[in-house]
Amino acid sequence: MARSRSGVRRVGATIGDVASQAGVSLSTVSRVMNGSKTVDAALAERVREAAASLGYTASPLARSLVLGTTQTIAVVVPDLGNPTFQGALRGLSDGASEQGYHVLVADSHEQADEERVLALDARRRCDGIVLCAPRMPEEELAALLPLLAPAVVINRIPEPPAVGDGQEASSVPSVVADYEAGLTGLLQHLYSLGHRKMLYLAGSSQASSNQSRLAAIREFQASNPDAAIATSPCGVGFEDGHGSAQVVVDSGATAVLAFNDLVAMGLLSALGERGIRVPQDVSVTGFDDIPFARYTTPPLTTATIPVEQLGQQAWHRLSALLNGETPERDLSFGPQVVPRGSTGPAPER
Template sequence: MRAGAGDGDQIQEGPARPAGRRGPRPAGSATISLVAEAAGVSRATVSRVMNGSTTVDPELAARVRAAAAALEYEPSVAARSLALGRTGNVSLVVPDLANPLFQGVLRGLSQAAGKAGRRLLVVESNEDPEEELVLALEARRNSDGIVLASPRAPADRLRALRARLAPFVLVYREVPGLGAPSLSVDNQAGMAEIVAHLTELGHRRLAYLAGPEGSAANLERLAALRALATGEPGFALTVLPCGSMFDDGHAVAGAVAECGASAVVAFNDMVASGALTGLHERGVRVPEEISVAGFDDIPFARHTRPPLTTASIPKSELGRQAWDRLQALMSGESGGYNVRFQPRLLVRDSTGPAPR
């Protein structure tokens, strides 16, 4: 006779039955009932052993594991998650996986989460704010917490969905009153360093290759440039609608060459590298005829022709710190204080003295 599913699991339940007596079956088709029958224990005992419980007698646990191995039993991930009240997953939602900026965050977050035994799910919204929210909610249902990297959704929509998204962490964005930890970049300070570098070289006519309209970073960088232009006598700023990718910068190279600017500041390094290529194809020399600066310091920024002047931010460190805060929130602790990282200007060969 089998014992019950309670404390009786600490005693001998019943003799194990031969696992193979029913003949061969497809791998992974065994059920928890078959494992329980083969091991001579209750289904509850099998469940506890498969979930790593330490309350089961070691001899019984060994029988269960042996029967499960013989039957090639694969526990249901969904059932296990339901029983434990957690999935073992965390999610990262990004607007564009092709952007190396987010790949740096992905690497830092993935490594940190992996060391803690968590699987990382990655979701791309393709720069669509509405789709981003739908995907974020779905990701949250399938994970224990999420990281939103540079979310494009309006601040009020994020606040309205706060309870359904929690626990979550913001990266590359700060939303006042949201109540979620954020790791952002001081875009104003980064732009101030770039402009100071260019004005020291004699540049007074600048063009800005604007990023996606829904990007908070783009709005902050543009606002910083406009404020700096207002405070500099004889400073002229031209804003050219662009985007966030290489092709966007390449497509606007003609407008850059014709706008009369002596220096260009791009929304990011991807745009800047596209503009560099487009200008080279048009015979425009960089930096002799026009200087070009980017933002982010993605890995191949140093390998463009010429190497790109840019503002560097600690991408992998942002991912690691995002994990630290998310892990704290998932453990019922405080996510800690918000952090705003100071970009570091890296002067390379794509910027030079303003042409006479």
């Protein structure tokens, strides 16, 4: 209950109660309670004190109407079932909630042609967007980003707009993992163990992160001509890795680099079913270091990415854009190799 200046107690403080106690207009109370910076600091403090003494809080809907915002951001991911994206979303959501924002999540279910539609639909419902669209063609991404602004991109660096296309040449902020450096580290780890015949189980041919991995393989082979690294189409899920066991056996490779941990875990399961020992017969590496990787049999050698930090840094940049500030520079995380029991010395053949 609230007590007005006349001494009459009311159930539930209203904006009128606050205006009366502070001696200001209703519009002034509305501007102060909804975060407007146009009110004199001393006057604003008086309003906040009155609101606190009466137990009054502004409704989120009223705040949105006054400020012209939804206090919501959107995140588009290719697969929410992947623990990597769950970790990034957790980091982003924690940062957003601290500033009073809600997070709307859209999952494209690995359907690249759905990413553009999902992103546009989500952006209409929120104030800004974080986009993780690894398979979207560069030209389509370049055309889409101006329609999504303010936006931040995760795990790929958008190409700057072409000169003369009517857009600014500056790129949209991005936060990425350096997949090329990560796979190079895994290749060096296997090479140091004596492996010279390796197999890479590739992800989607459209994915920018897969292209980065392939670039790492080409550069590594150029520097180490005695290493033979074959590539086989695979996928991004547990079942894809499980289904690749025969390809691995037929390749004669002594070490396999899976596109990610889920693929590697599926492969470990299938190899175990066939009586193929890891790492005595063949070594296996993953990528991402999801929470389950250390609990496989044997524990999975992988490259770790600080996914929660990736999400946090994406939020910092989007928050800056939402507040009319200049975001921090683009950030690239260098994955670190985590050797575990799934890799060992190359067997003698």
